[in-house]
Amino acid sequence: MVGSFTDIGATCVDFCNFRRDLLAYIAGADAQMVIEDMFKNKEANPDFYFDFDLNEERQLCRLFWTDAVSRKNFACFGDVMSFDATYRTNRYKLVFVPFTGVDNHKRCITFGASLIAREDVQSYTWLLKSFKTAMRHTPRCCITDQDPALKVAVPNIMPETKHRFCMWHIMSKLGDKVGTALANNSDFKKAINNTVWDETIRAPEFERRWATVMTDYNLVDHRWFSQLYEAKETWIPAYFQDIFMGGLLKTTSRSESENSYFGKFTKHHNSLVEFLMQYNRAIEEQRHNQNKLNARCEGSFPETKTPMAIERQAAVVYTIEIFYEFQPELxxxxxxxxxxxxxxxxxxxxxxxxxxxxxxxxxxxxxxTQITECSCNKFNRVGILCRHVLAVFKDEDVQEIPGRYIVPRWTRDADAQPMYDIVWKATSNTHGGNERRTVANKLWNEFYNCMGLANGWPDQMEAMLTTLQQLKATLQSATQHCNPSATPQSVIESIVNATAPSEIQIKTPSVAKNKGSGKRLKSNKEKACEKNKKKVRKCATCDKPGHDSRNCVENKELP
Incomplete structure (x- = not known):
């Protein structure tokens, strides 16, 4: 756009120097500036919510925040939620915990986020209380890993929410628990997977299958399997059929995907100010992609394959992603x-x-009554009608999907139909921040348009350059008159949206020590897998591992 690398106004060194100046400006006021930024956001938008907590030494140890858009998303799509801690996002090793849901396009959305110094019962209890206060409702189902602190905190703070453990985390331990022989037994793996992962069976059928597997493979008295069976209501799909899951979540894979997404924006050496800036960039991109999908649904309709009225209705009602799941069933x-x-x-x-x-x-x-039930139970699991019911509809000459079988969260206007009785609306920015951003975006757009039109025409480019130089001189004169002390410090303050406080009341946190903040201990299985991936060095003479040509037996046998 600007012509070449030599015409770029900033270099990598300039960016490094700016970060050096930024860190020097923040110094020991890192936590204080983050909290001041939260207060400014709250002042600008009353629907912004945050809470924080300090330890005995007045160091920041807990922080939770969410804005109006996130609260509105929770009101529309907060029936099922997952959250999973991630590490190495900031220099203090505070644990980052985003709350993740799924929108009507089956994409991840963020309901809120938090930083905590410790993963204990007290911290998670405080965190869930803050989340409950902010949202005024709790999800129907919450998926987490088997963290001992969460096993206590979730039922205590959200008793009406069904707490579900991640199935993947549980089943990934299977090989270590049963031993090498059974871990390599394909018949056993097929039997246990068909029992655990089958979402179509009811609880009695699961219990029958489980008992058969335990008996056939002599696992009736196995302690680990006994514990899993006792906790079956917390992870087996058959015990969640009273809650509409819509095929949304049964593992924490959504949260892990969300953690990976945020990991692209954050670094382990980030200060809290930098972390919050990067978090906001990630949220902006996430919402931009969501808006693109909404616009795609509003401006186009997917291609139908049949002349059936029921398919045309689905193309109008469902989002494009959901329609393409419904179409093969039809x-x-x-x-x-x-x-x-x-x-x-x-x-x-x-x-x-x-x-x-x-x-x-x-x-x-x-x-x-238009009540239709199928033994495959797909509607309860996914939220769209299965092919077997649609075959019956065709035989019965049903021309449209009954309203009771159109799940609102999969429709195009799902964000206008909140499932909870609260609709969060972002209020206007009292300081005009949104208006300034809009004008700035228009200004950049006009500049690049003019640059594109003038490019290749020397006279036009010369006229544009002269005009900009005159405008620059006018702006410099006005800036110096209004703010004679304009310095790089003012640039930093405008970027971080906070000023360095004269008195620090909230101290920066100490470097936290949690199970994921240091070097992770690897299991024997992981070590064996890594060892198998490594290339084994072989002898150039005999092509066998364990030695080289100098020590090869074949070379020694030569005269």
Whole structure:
């Protein structure tokens, strides 16, 4: 845009020097400046919420914050949530804990974030209380890992929320617990996976399958498996069928993906001021992508494959991502599923539907109440109708999806239909920050437009340069008249949105020590995997490992 590398106004050295000046300006006021920035955000927007806590030495040890957009997103999509701690995001090794949900495009969104010095019951209790106060509601289901502190804090603070443990974290330990023989037994792995991960079965069926696996492989008295069975209601899908999960979460993979996303913006040597700046950049990008998806839904409709009215309705109602999940179900239900039997039972019609090459499914259809149930249980798991029900709809000449089977959170206007009775609205910025950003964006846009139009025309470029130089001289004169003491310090203050306090009341935190802040201890399994990945050096003479050509037996045998 500017012509070449030589025409760029700043170099890498300039950026390094600016960061040096920034850190020198912050000095010991790091935590104080972050809290002052929070107060300014609260003053500018009353819907911004934050809370913090200090230890006995008046050091910042806990911080939670969320803004109006995040609170509105929670009101619309906060039925299921997960959160997982991540480390190495700041120089004080404070643990970063973002609260993650899923929007109507099945993309991750952030409901709020926090920094805590310790991962203990007291810290998580404080954190969940702050979250509950900010949102005024709690999610129906919350997914975390098996952290001992969370096992205590979540039920105590959010008793109405069903606490679910991450299935992946549990099953990843399977190989270490059962021993090498069973870990390499494909029949055992298939049996245990079919028992644990199957979302279509009910609790009695799970218990029957579990008992069979334990008996067949002599694991009835295994302590670890006994503990898992006792805690089955906290992680097995069969015990969460009373809560609509919509295929959203059953592991903390969403939170881990969110942590990885924020990790691209933050570094382990960041100060708190830098961390907050980078966090805001990450949130801006996340919301920009969400707005792009919303605009895509508003401005276009996906291509349909059939002339069926039910598909056209789905294309209008669902977001594009959800429609492309629904479309294959409709296609399969219309062309690859056949009804093998139909009976009447207490005013309801029972269908036996068979998908090509697969087992039979039973579908119950009641025309008067439009209640349809399928033994595959896909609607309860995912939130869209399955191919077997759609095959019955085709047979019954149903022209549109009944309203009870359109889940609001998967619709295009989901953000206008909050599931909770509070709608958060961002108030206008009392200091005109939004207006200034809008004018600045327009100004940059006009500058690059003029540069593009004038490029290649020397006379036009010369006129543009003269105009800008005159404007620059005018602005410099006005700036010096209004603020004679304008220095790089004022630039730093405008970027961090805070000034260095004359008196520090909130001290910077001490470097925290948590389970993930230092060097992680690796399991024997991880060590073995890493060892297998390493290239083994081989002898150039005999092509065998363990020695080189100088010590090769074949060379020694030569005369």
């Amino acid at each position: 296609w399969e239900g219309s062309f690859n599923c056949k009804i093998t039997n139909k009976t009447m039972d207490d005013g309801a019609r029972k269908y036996i539907v068979q998908e090509t090459g697969k087992k039979l499914f039973e579908v119950t259809y009641q025309e008067t």
